[in-house]
Structures are given as structure tokens and as C-alpha cells.
Amino acid sequence: MPRDGEPGATGVDPEQLWIRPTEPRRGRKPSFSREAITAAAVTLADAEGLEAVTMRRVAAEIGAGVMSLYSYAPDKETLLELMVDHVCGELAVTDPPTGDWRADLKAVAHLQRAHMLRHPWLPAALTTRRVPGPNTLVFLEHALAALRPTGLDGAAKLEVFAQLTAFVAGHVAHEIAQAAAARSPDRAAAEARYLAAVAADGHHPELAAALAAPGRPVTPDATFARFLNRLIDGLDTD
Known part of the structure; x- marks a missing residue:
């Protein structure tokens, strides 16, 4: 035992x-x-x-x-x-895919993110191989159907779903960690001072330029959507 x-x-x-x-x-x-x-x-x-x-x-x-x-x-x-x-079982999807596979795949990712935020232990649980159970298979079937218009073969579709799930899990894990750090003002201020000092030391010009560039919306929803768009819009289905 x-x-x-x-x-x-x-x-x-x-x-x-x-x-x-x-x-x-x-x-x-x-x-x-x-x-x-x-x-x-x-x-x-x-x-x-x-x-x-x-x-x-x-x-x-x-x-x-x-x-x-x-x-x-x-x-x-x-x-x-x-x-x-x-x-x-909370991820049950009743509406069929729309036929716009990129939009459908983004919808899948948003569902996954909300799901993982409800259960913050999930990203860690998914780091090891899991064999899909009955509820997981229902959601996987929906995701594969969303990829039907791509013309990808079965193995490639499974890879895309795995890649998407790994991205969402990694992003949510980082999001949870960032939220915890934000609850410590002293730590956030120390990190800001450190990055300002690094940017000013003359040894990291690329980082200094990146930090000086105009900012983008940094709300969790906006950040996730931006990262997700880069991932899915750049997928090669040839």
C-alpha cells in the first residue's frame, strides 16, 4: 500500500x-x-x-x-x-463550433482559463500526464471539432490542443503568482526599483528600450487575450 x-x-x-x-x-x-x-x-x-x-x-x-x-x-x-x-464536468459546451476555428479555439482557451482560475490547483495537477476521463473527453471532442476546418491531421489537432492547454495552464499559474505578489506592496515596489536600476546601468539597452516603450493594458483579461491572440493567430496549419 x-x-x-x-x-x-x-x-x-x-x-x-x-x-x-x-x-x-x-x-x-x-x-x-x-x-x-x-x-x-x-x-x-x-x-x-x-x-x-x-x-x-x-x-x-x-x-x-x-x-x-x-x-x-x-x-x-x-x-x-x-x-x-x-x-x-464544468466545461460542458452545448453550442457547436462556428466554423471560424481561430475564434472557436480562443473561446476554448477562455473557458479553460476561467476554469483554472476557479480551481487554482489545476495548472499544477496538469503538469503530469493525465489520461482523459469521460468529462475531459467531452471537452476534447469539442476542441477537436473546432479544429476541423484547419485540415490538420488527427495527430496535429491533438498537438494543438495540448499546446493550447499547456499555454493556458502556464499563464494561469503565472497569473496567480502575480496576483499574490501584488498583494505585497513592499515587494512590488522593490521589484520596480530593481528594474529601474537595471534599465539605467547601461548594460541592458534592449531591456531599457522595452521598459521605456508605451505600455499596454495590463489587466489580467487584456494580457491573456493579447498573449492568446499571438499564439493562435500565428498557428501554421499548412
Whole structure:
């Protein structure tokens, strides 16, 4: 049995997890379910971060013995898979793609960003390989349909989606860190003084010129849209 909070040594079997999920078969009907366990873990991660999510903490949240949870999620790695797919259920898209693949892909990215900001632990959870669960597959299907007009082959479409998701996750992680830094005025002032000194030392002319250039809107929404436009408008579909 893996130690509390550690992933299993053999990794997650996606067929067992998503097609043949393990449920207790004997004894009295349990007072909790895999869905309840996953929801409790998500609530804990939303409030305190991924570090707080251990089998022991989740068991305490739902009022169960920690050993009983292993029938549903044998290790934290499996629990993370369940958590990621659980929150992906919020990304359900009902409207079909418009046919303007760039606009549709930007809409996908904006949905992802809002989703990750609601669940700040998601960017970190996505840094390791995740096998798409049922909810994730629904959103992936929509993104691939949005790319249909490009004429890209299947592998290229999957690469574009992976690239987009990685961009959004990285941007949101940076956005969250910047927001935390902004809550410390002393740190922000120190960083501004440092950059001003570097720009004035004569050894970094390119940086000095960049810092002296007219500024652009720096709201989180405007910054994300600007970066996203550069990424998607520059995609080569030939």
C-alpha cells in the first residue's frame, strides 16, 4: 500500500479507472461513494491547495476511515485523475463550433482559463500526464471539432490542443503568482526599483528600450487575450 499522499509505483490503469471502476461489492452499502470522495478532495484543494489533499484528510472530510477510501482510489495519483475529470464536468459546451476555428479555439482557451482560475490547483495537477476521463473527453471532442476546418491531421489537432492547454495552464499559474505578489506592496515596489536600476546601468539597452516603450493594458483579461491572440493567430496549419 503506498504511503499517504504518494502516487502508486505502477501508475494509474485508465481502463480500470474509467471503464471498469472498482466499487465495493460485499457487506453493507457504504455511506459514501467515489463521487463524494472526489468532490471532497476538490473542495479541499480549492480551499487549501493540492498539498492539503491526502487520503487521511479526505477521509476526515467525509467522515470515513482512511483505509476504506483505498477501494475507490488506491493512491493520490488516482485521486488526482478523478479530481481533474470531476471539475472538467464544468466545461460542458452545448453550442457547436462556428466554423471560424481561430475564434472557436480562443473561446476554448477562455473557458479553460476561467476554469483554472476557479480551481487554482489545476495548472499544477496538469503538469503530469493525465489520461482523459469521460468529462475531459467531452471537452476534447469539442476542441477537436473546432479544429476541423484547419485540415490538420488527427495527430496535429491533438498537438494543438495540448499546446493550447499547456499555454493556458502556464499563464494561469503565472497569473496567480502575480496576483499574490501584488498583494505585497513592499515587494512590488522593490521589484520596480530593481528594474529601474537595471534599465539605467547601461548594460541592458534592449531591456531599457522595452521598459521605456508605451505600455499596454495590463489587466489580467487584456494580457491573456493579447498573449492568446499571438499564439493562435500565428498557428501554421499548412
